[in-house]
Amino acid sequence: MVTITCDTCGKEKSHNEKNLKETWIMGSDLQVENKSGVQRSIRFMDHWDDRRVLELAAIHVCSAKCKDDYIRGRRAAA
Numbered sequence: 001m002v003t004i005t006c007d008t009c010g011k012e013k014s015h016n017e018k019n020l021k022e023t024w025i026m027g028s029d030l031q032v033e034n035k036s037g038v039q040r041s042i043r044f045m046d047h048w049d050d051r052r053v054l055e056l057a058a059i060h061v062c063s064a065k066c067k068d069d070y071i072r073g074r075r076a077a078a
């Protein structure tokens, strides 16, 4: 089984869903090259989907706060 960690705070996602109180959110962080440079496209999904966890460029965050921090951090670094 794969261990998922929060991309913002590094917390590990429990495999026991019954004990989960936090709301994990997944999304994708894609970089697309065009004439004006590299454009970043961050998208978050409405619900968690275990089948898509290992997709390329997938983001996993443990809460809405970490999701906001992730977006802010990426924007600040860009």
Ligand SMILES: [Zn+2]
Pocket: 006, 007, 008, 009, 010, 011, 061, 062, 063, 066
């Ligand atoms: Zn987190």
